[in-house]
Amino acid sequence: MVLFTGNEWVIDCYPRDTRQEWSSCTSFLVRLHGEYKAVNPTISLSLMKRDGTTSTLSHQYRLKGEEEEKLRHAIQNSPFERQVFAYGDYSNLLSAEDIINNGSFELICTIDNTDIPHSRCSLGVPKSFxxxxxxxxxxxxxxxxxxxxxxxxxxxxxxxxxxxxxxxxxxxxxxxxxxxxxxxxxxxxxxxxxxxxxxxxxxxxxxxxxxxxEMASTKFIQQLFVASDRYAIEGLKSLCENKLCAHISLDTVTATLALALQHNSPHLKNACLDFIAEPGTLISWTLSDEYVNLVRSFPSIIAEIRGKVDTAPSFKNVKLQKI
CATH class of the missing domain: 3.30.710.10 (Potassium Channel Kv1.1; Chain A)
Structure with a gap:
């Protein structure tokens, strides 16, 4: 219930329209509550989408005279004679993924009255919570x-x-x-x-x-990545993956690639392989002790590395060191 222009306004929601042929529609009534002063408002209804834009409802009315009579037939058994000022419906609202957010939606009602700035009232869960x-x-x-x-x-x-x-x-x-x-x-x-x-x-x-x-170091993030995978905290694991991808270097790529293989992270593995396939990186990396240790632990990785570098003209004559 909202107080505006000296009157109390109510938005009624009908999750299922009473007409059988429109049973998938969700309908709304905007009406005055109790005693009220004479008003002549223009009312619009819209639904807030998850991306911040609005979706206008169909069948909107600024009701007066004969339109008020039409409304009583639009919503059967409406008890609010001469109190309803607007009506709108939305087909399949309860299954609209772009509007329903965690089981809730936000309805925007704009009321414009002569000489009075418009007001916006919302039906639903507050955004900041x-x-x-x-x-x-x-x-x-x-x-x-x-x-x-x-x-x-x-x-x-x-x-x-x-x-x-x-x-x-x-x-x-x-x-x-x-x-x-x-x-x-x-x-x-x-x-x-x-x-x-x-x-x-x-x-x-x-x-x-x-x-x-120290806690922002690659070593710490690697440990946090292992912990998030150990307890299946996917959101934290994803954050660690992105952080590690952004800090891959010749000094860290072997340990990071090993973690990606141990903890089933295709995203992190591909980032490491892309780095290894860069010109000037592969030769230096394959000559390191870290490469030798990695291939001994994960011999199948050679085929994946070869698949990355075979398409690069700079590496056509490069042979990977066999262990």
């Missing part, structure tokens, strides 16, 4: 925490439900038949506390916190 900030505060305060993780010499208190919702691995660990489901303190091996801390922050907030120079 700071959910991650509120959940992140739970991590900071430890309020209602029900699990403790021990990583080397540090302890982290967490919420089982939040971890389970964000990671299928944590879900199986904390609510399945694994021993951790009943443990008060859960030990995490093969991970440094700083990596676990950043991973927790992402689980609670969907963001990676600001890092110092």
């Amino acid at each position: 700071d959910l991650h900030s509120h959940i992140g505060k739970l991590l900071e305060s430890s309020e209602t925490a029900d699990a403790t993780f021990r990583v080397e010499n540090r302890s982290f208190v967490c919420h089982r439900l939040i971890l389970a919702a964000r990671s299928p691995v944590f879900k199986a660990m904390l609510f399945g038949n694994m021993a951790e489901a009943t443990q008060q303190e859960i030990k995490i091996a093969d991970m440094c506390p700083e990596v676990f801390e950043v991973m927790l922050h992402f689980i609670y907030t969907d963001f990676v916190p600001s890092c110092n120079s």
Whole structure:
């Protein structure tokens, strides 16, 4: 309900139109509520799309006189005589992927009245809703925490439900038949506390916190990439992949390629292979000890590297070193 021009306006939503032949339509009425002053508004209705543009509803009316009578036939059994000022419907709204966002939509109603600037009111979920900030505060305060993780010499208190919702691995660990489901303190091996801390922050907030120079290093991001894959946190894994792709060098490409192969990352693997196939890189790389170690661990990678360089004229006469 919105107060405008000294009147209370109501937007009624009918998810399914009462007419059988229009049963896939979602309809809206814009009407005055209770006692009201005389108004002569122009009202328009539109739906906000996920890309920020609007989609105009069909069958919009600025109702007066005979049009008000037509409206009572458009929506059967409407009890709001002489109160309805606009009507609009949208076919198949409930399945419109460009409009429905997380089960919600936003309806824009613009009311123009003589000598009064237009007003915009929305029906739906507010755009800025700071959910991650509120959940992140739970991590900071430890309020209602029900699990403790021990990583080397540090302890982290967490919420089982939040971890389970964000990671299928944590879900199986904390609510399945694994021993951790009943443990008060859960030990995490093969991970440094700083990596676990950043991973927790992402689980609670969907963001990676600001890092110092050491935590922004390629080595740290590689460790975070391994941790995100270990606990199947796909959003964090994707962020790490993009970061590692942007910092591939002759010094890092072997370790990064090995991680891509170990943790099933085609995107990261292809970025490494593209770098290796650049002129001036392949020869230097194949002469390194890192190349020898990589090929011994992943002998099939030679065929993939060859596939990348065979189409480059600069490498027609280059033979990859066999181990």
